[in-house]
Amino acid sequence: MPWLGRPWRVRGRAGSRCRELLRPPRALPWAPCPPSSARITDGVYRPLPQQTYPAGRVADALSALRHSRHLGKAVLTFPDTEPIVVTRPDDGPGLQPAATYVISGGLSGLGAATARHLASRGARSLALIGRRGAASPEAVLLLDELREQGVDVTAYAADITDGAAVAAVFDQAERKGRPVRGVVHAAMQLDDAPLDELDTSRVRDVLAPKVRGAEVLDELSRHSALDFFVVYSSVTALIGNMHQAPYAGANLHLESLMRARREQGLPGLALGWGGISDTGYVARTLLDDTIARSGIGLISPRTAMAALDRHLGRESEAAVVIGVMEWERLASILPSLTRPRFSTRLRRIAGAPAPEASADLRHRLTAADDDAARHALIAEALREMTAATLHTTPDRVNCSAGLADLGLDSLMAAELKVHLQQTFGCELGLMEFMAAGNLSGVAERIDRALRR
Ligand SMILES: NC(=O)c1ccc[n+]([C@@H]2O[C@H](COP(=O)([O-])OP(=O)(O)OC[C@H]3O[C@@H](n4cnc5c(N)ncnc54)[C@H](OP(=O)(O)O)[C@@H]3O)[C@@H](O)[C@H]2O)c1
Structure with missing residues (x-):
């Protein structure tokens, strides 16, 4: 060398x-x-500073890591004195080799992962439905893989909202002597946009596969002795999401349908996923990083499938949310989480002003001598909030620099917007915020909004 x-x-x-x-x-x-x-x-x-946890409290150790409450290393110890409680993973549902399992949206993403999972658990006949059928980009590999394992799998090119087309799927399963015994409804279509940009047809396109699709599957399977009827929902049904109102609404409908089925003595389970890594919409559109930064941790399809087993294998609520949520972080972006119904779950949002500080600021604004003094007060408060969001000190925040030059991306801007709302009690749209150009511009807009 x-x-x-x-x-x-x-x-x-x-x-x-x-x-x-x-x-x-x-x-x-x-x-x-x-x-x-x-x-x-x-x-x-x-040695680096460390916090030790007995192995039985591994969940606490992971939680400390996740919330950055640790200093240095988190170390697991195996003391002889403390027994380690191990929960045996559930065996999941017993799948019948003589039955067919229907998966809408089963030719891509999480639906395809579900097909693979059910096959690994003993399913021998699968009916996978998607509008593109076998022409879906992921289908060739999936179908080959399943057939190699001896699974009788059919890819149906059908719209899940088309009752007749889906009835044909159920009929074919009967004719084969492998009636449908389980349904997983994973089909979805997204069209993210602010509400005022949506029209009826765009809203309908998002609602239809989830809402009408679930109703079709519900109606057609009423006479089948189903072991399970699962719909894939999303955490957005619980907390909403920016630009996803129709999607959140559709998922909420799925959850109420599952509750109604339970009340009628039928199986029904809505799994509200947080974020899924490696496959599906989030991975395909490279949104992994944005989603994770918003406070929704991604779980692998394998973890998701273990959760599916767990909830099918035991008495579970009709609708559950599965994911790794950083609630405080999410709340700094989603105003809905600042509502009283979430208050018991959330501590005060990091970086958000304490209620007393907001009240004091508003009092000083009312008492300000003139416009210049008012404006200076707003600008100073804004500079401090921006510094907290950027994890820096106020003296490093230049109110005349462009918002992007300050390092504020759209997620941070959304976070700041929520803080502004809590501090000044006035709503500034995200577009209006970004259009202001710099913090001085934002301060002017806040001043105008406060005078209205
Ligand atoms: N990925 C995530 O991080 C995540 C997070 C939360 C919840 N979820 C839920 O998990 C499910 C799967 O998500 P994903 O990301 O895996 O989705 P994906 O990869 O985009 O797959 C959606 C599937 O639905 C099918 N589909 C759409 N409209 C249909 C229709 N009218 N009739 C029949 N099939 C239709 C699509 O196939 P065609 O286009 O060929 O029809 C596609 O195969 C969804 O219900 C979603 O709400 C996913």
Whole structure:
């Protein structure tokens, strides 16, 4: 290795873990450092700070890591004195080889992952429905894989809202002597936009596959002795989401349909996923990072399928949310989470002003001598909030710099917007916020809104 100059030497017994690579001796103007093992025993290198948790409290350790409540390392210990409680994973539903399982949206994303999962659990006949059928981009690989495992799988090119087309799927299963015994409704279509940009047809396109599709499956399966009827919903049914009103509404409908089925003694389970990694819409559109930063952690399809098993395998609520949510972080972006019904679950939002501070600021604004004083008060409060959002100090926030130049992206702007609403009690649309250009512009808009 010519770039290293003279060859390196190895010190210590061969096979010993203490062998060290030694730089060849050179005429150095300073004393060579002692070997690293000596620096450990000398106390030059000290262990990082650590918090220890007995293995039985691994969940607490992970929670501390997730919420950055730890300093240094979280260390698990295995004390003899404390028993470790292990929960046996559920075996999930017993799948019948002589039955067919129908999956809408089963030719891509989480629906396809579900098809693979059901096959791995013993399903031998699958009916996968999507408008593109076998022409879906993921279908070729999926179908090959399932057939190699001996699964009788059919890809149906059908719209899940088309009752006659879906009835044909159920009929074919009967004719094969493998009647439908389980349904997973995963079909969805998204069209994200602010409400005022949507029209009837755009809203209908999002609602139809979820709402009408679930109704079609519900009606057609009423006479089948189903072991399960699962719909894939989303955490948005619980908390809403910017630009996803029709999607959130559709998922909410799915959940109420599952409750109604339960009340009638029929199986019904709505799984409200948070975010799924590696497959499906979020992974395909490269939104992983944005979703994770908004406070919705992504879980792998494998974890999702383990949750499916768990909830099918035991008495569960008709609608459950499954995901890793950082509620405080989410609340800093979604105003809906600041509503009283979530108050018991959420501490005060990080970076948000304390209620007393907001009241004091509003009082000072009312008492301000003139427009210039008012404006200065607003600008200063805004500078402090922006600094908190950017995790910096107010003196480093330039009110004349462009919002993008400050490092504010749209998620941060949404967070700041919620804080503004809580501080000044006035609503500033996200577009209006971004259009202001810089913080001085935002301050002017707040001032105008307060005077209205
Ligand atoms: N991925 C996530 O992070 C996430 C998070 C929360 C909830 N979920 C839920 O999980 C489910 C699957 O999500 P995904 O991300 O895996 O979705 P995806 O990959 O986009 O798959 C959606 C599937 O639905 C089918 N579909 C759409 N409209 C249809 C219609 N009218 N009739 C029949 N099939 C239709 C699509 O196929 P065609 O286009 O060929 O019809 C496609 O195969 C959805 O219900 C979603 O709400 C997912």
